[in-house]
Amino acid sequence: MSTRKPYVRPMAGWWLKNPVYVRYILRESTAVFVGIYAVILLVGLLRLSSGEAAWNNWLIAMQSPGAILFHVVAMGAAVYHSVTWFSVAPKVMPPLMFNGEKVPVAKIVAGQYIFAGIIYLVLLGLILWG
């Protein structure tokens, strides 16, 4: 008679058991802030379409300490998400070839930061002088 009795270990609380998993859950939960931020922007758009007074009220609401605090936190979450995303992007795309050689991962990651930097500068320029 077989005495086999394989023991299956429970998964409960798995994400607290390794710092890698904690960082993964953090990365995934940044989506909540990005989602809320999108809703806030949508509401702003609706306010804009319902006249000047409504729009101004929305602008005032955006200046409340709570709103500013939320934006700071959401900004932190978005930056964290971008950093983690930039570091895994080379895994998601097909290998980038240049002159018949694979472009090293570090260069792809650096390229994304440079690209993002340029976009921010252009946007900033548009806001300041546009």
Next chain:
Amino acid sequence: MTSNDKIIEIEVLRYRPEQDEKPFLQSFKVPFTDDQSVLQGVQYIKDYLDGSLSFRWSCRMAICGSCGMMINGVPKLSCKTFLREYYPGKITLEALKHFPIEKDLIIDLSDFINKLESIKPYIIPAAPRTLEQGEYLQTPRQLDRIAQFSSCINCMLCYAACPQYGLKPDYLGPAAITLLHRYNEDNRDAAKAERMQLLNAHEGVWGCTLVGYCSDVCPKDVDPAAAINRNKLNSTMDYFLRFVAPRGGN
């Protein structure tokens, strides 16, 4: 054992199916020298302290893939990890996570073997060549596309690292998907359409949420996370091309 040997504490998660309801920790004091691996540590336990301790090993040189275990919570090859790295702290050993424990440090790996078989990890040519026609040819550049993904030693460390596999045991998992990719990308193979079905399934690439830990723990730098996530693109293309071409995008 010489008098200047250091002593390290090794805790092992024991499970003896005949006696135990559930696993329990047992502690051993093991003398060691700086050149000894964790595998040699457990071998010492078996030889001198408790002959009933069970674990798998073979090559002792990081190529057979059979000595994987959780070392202080991290999946590692015990023959490639040294006791000195942990001294004077203690070491806790546990069977590879996410697999059922058969006994002590031995897991039941039948699920992985079935998955490995299911992806047809061999070349299926469009037209078989006869002996007279000679071997199937491949250029160095064609080999380069798959070389990294073909160095997998089936050690299953990546499965022990993957929480998605732990939560959804039906998920095909890192190494099987990586080998699937390796054969799909091989210029001598023609069975891509067949294998894509496995990839497209919910248990295929879409079971992955890019935790990425599989690639960190892989002892052979296979980078399974890259193989899986590149195939999310392939799987999406395959899905859309299905509407245009009857047999998928292949």
